[in-house]
Amino acid sequence: MAYPLKETRVIQLAGQVLNYTLLRRKRRTIGFKVDFDGLTVSAPPREPYTYLDQLISERAAWIAAKLKEIDARRIPERKWKNGERLPLLGDEVELYLYRTYTRSEPIHHAGKILVGVPDTHDAQTIQTRVANWYKRRAEQDFQTRIALFAPRLGVALPPMKLSNAKSTWGMCLPSGLIRLSWRLIKAPPPQIDYVVAHELAHLKHMNHSRAFWNTVAKLYPDYQREREALERDGARYHTF
Numbered sequence: 696m697a698y699p700l701k702e703t704r705v706i707q708l709a710g711q712v713l714n715y716t717l718l719r720r721k722r723r724t725i726g727f728k729v730d731f732d733g734l735t736v737s738a739p740p741r742e743p744y745t746y747l748d749q750l751i752s753e754r755a756a757w758i759a760a761k762l763k764e765i766d767a768r769r770i771p772e773r774k775w776k777n778g779e780r781l782p783l784l785g786d787e788v789e790l791y792l793y794r795t796y797t798r799s800e801p802i803h804h805a806g807k808i809l810v811g812v813p814d815t816h817d818a819q820t821i822q823t824r825v826a827n828w829y830k831r832r833a834e835q836d837f838q839t840r841i842a843l844f845a846p847r848l849g850v851a852l853p854p855m856k857l858s859n860a861k862s863t864w865g866m867c868l869p870s871g872l873i874r875l876s877w878r879l880i881k882a883p884p885p886q887i888d889y890v891v892a893h894e895l896a897h898l899k900h901m902n903h904s905r906a907f908w909n910t911v912a913k914l915y916p917d918y919q920r921e922r923e924a925l926e927r928d929g930a931r932y933h934t935f
Contacts, residue, residue: 729761785883867897889921
């Protein structure tokens, strides 16, 4: 059987019905995480449902407080209309839509991103065009940063691919491939630099040991500040 196994479960807490995600992993401990996707419980493969529900009930106050905190930080859904402001490299660009039946590349100019679409009320097409432009911008930006940091670490330039991840900003695979979420291009450059330094450091240490963090610090001395900023502000980068 391949792990992790994922399922959606329902429990009643304080008179409210709560949907949560249960991840069965090859582990001995039980973990709880509350983020913008709700409650996730990680548990060993054979842990009984009754025991898991008991633990969730015991943590009802903590879970409710975390969910309330998350809701307060949740950013309203995008409308994809003229004048909407989108995050880019720690700043904002204003969305400007115009009608065209010719497939054209969005243009970033004077604080605006100009997007041509056949129907300026077609939110899905607009979002797709904008997201694809962000991905191309992200690939160029991330490659440049990796090329800057890799020589400082004394390693060959590693391959990089974009990911669509929302739960993690980056990943370094044992093969040496680095994957970075394209949404990171919305963050300020120092936060991007931290993530790049973090993943490159895994080329030396495939763990989060003290030696690993020392390597991160050598690559990017201010990593702790940017790490905290990304944890604090990262939610606004996930609105599309």
